[in-house]
Amino acid sequence: MTPEFWHQRWQRGEIGWHSEELNRHLTEHWSKLHIGAEARVLVPLCGKALDMLWLAGQGHRVLGVELSPIAAEAFFRDNGLTPQVTDLSPAPFLRFAVDELVLLVGDFFDLTPQLAQASLDSRGGGDGGAIHAVYDRAALIALPPQSRPAYAAHLSKLLCAAGSHQEPAESLLVSLDYDQSQMQGPPFAVGDAEVRALFAEAFAIEPLASFDALAENPRFRERGLDQLTEHVYRLELRDIAGALADRR
Numbered sequence: 477m478t479p480e481f482w483h484q485r486w487q488r489g490e491i492g493w494h495s496e497e498l499n500r501h502l503t504e505h506w507s508k509l510h511i512g513a514e515a516r517v518l519v520p521l522c523g524k525a526l527d528m529l530w531l532a533g534q535g536h537r538v539l540g541v542e543l544s545p546i547a548a549e550a551f552f553r554d555n556g557l558t559p560q561v562t563d564l565s566p567a568p569f570l571r572f573a574v575d576e577l578v579l580l581v582g583d584f585f586d587l588t589p590q591l592a593q594a595s596l597d598s599r600g601g602g603d604g605g606a607i608h609a610v611y612d613r614a615a616l617i618a619l620p621p622q623s624r625p626a627y628a629a630h631l632s633k634l635l636c637a638a639g640s641h642q643e644p645a646e647s648l649l650v651s652l653d654y655d656q657s658q659m660q661g662p663p664f665a666v667g668d669a670e671v672r673a674l675f676a677e678a679f680a681i682e683p684l685a686s687f688d689a690l691a692e693n694p695r696f697r698e699r700g701l702d703q704l705t706e707h708v709y710r711l712e713l714r715d716i717a718g719a720l721a722d723r724r
């Protein structure tokens with residue numbers, strides 16, 4: 477998937493993944509993460525997900541990262557918010573911010589731990605503190621197979637920057653599994669074995685739930701699927717110092 481692919485999807489309004497409701501797995505399972513209300517939460521490949529508002533409502537500082545400026549503008553406009561917009565150049569991001577909610581428009585793979593932390597600072601330039609948690613719904617499964625190892629490594633690197641504090645660094649991951657021969661992604665099927673292959677080195681993996689999602693997604697039945705399962709995981713960074721050293 478090139479950036480152009482996603483830009484075109486937003487330009488044409490082909491955003492079938494977007495929901496006008498909160499994600500049921502987020503509201504049901506978020507409390508299972510061992511993080512405080514003050515935790516800073518990263519939402520990679522965030523689109524204009526309402527889930528970010530819910531996370532901010534829990535007291536979190538929320539950092540979404542999204543390629544499309546159309547998505548960022550729509551997110552704030554649709555929710556009656558007027559963001560302050562800052563060009564972070566030479567960093568390749570535009571920062572949209574309202575109070576505790578920040579969206580960076582740019583490529584997730586260009587995000588550094590330093591930029592993530594600084595972006596959450598209310599002035600946009602200081603030390604906003606480490607990222608404690610990640611919410612991934614339709615991010616991992618939006619990426620083609622060859623990009624997923626880099627995505628998993630990048631997530632752990634961003635969370636590892638939390639190494640200076642002693643709190644857990646965790647992620648709520650909602651993955652999707654189906655017979656990949658029945659439909660082309662995105663969304664791609666990322667089954668349990670692949671989740672473990674991608675994350676087990678850096679994270680302890682706790683499966684939280686599996687959910688038959690086909691009935692609620694008739695568009696996928698129309699595209700040929702006879703089975704569609706959402707898997708929900710809690711990932712906890714194992715050894716912050718060790719993981720950091722591995723990546724040096």
Ligand SMILES: C[S@@+](CC[C@H](N)C(=O)[O-])C[C@H]1O[C@@H](n2cnc3c(N)ncnc32)[C@H](O)[C@@H]1O
Pocket residue numbers: 482483493494495520521522523524525541542543544547582583584585613614615618
């Ligand atoms: C399937 S959508 C999911 C959006 C959101 N997570 C949700 O639940 O509604 C994937 C989103 O990731 C964005 N995206 C794709 N690749 C990206 C990248 N490398 N960096 C930032 N955003 C990206 C796309 O523009 C798209 O909005």
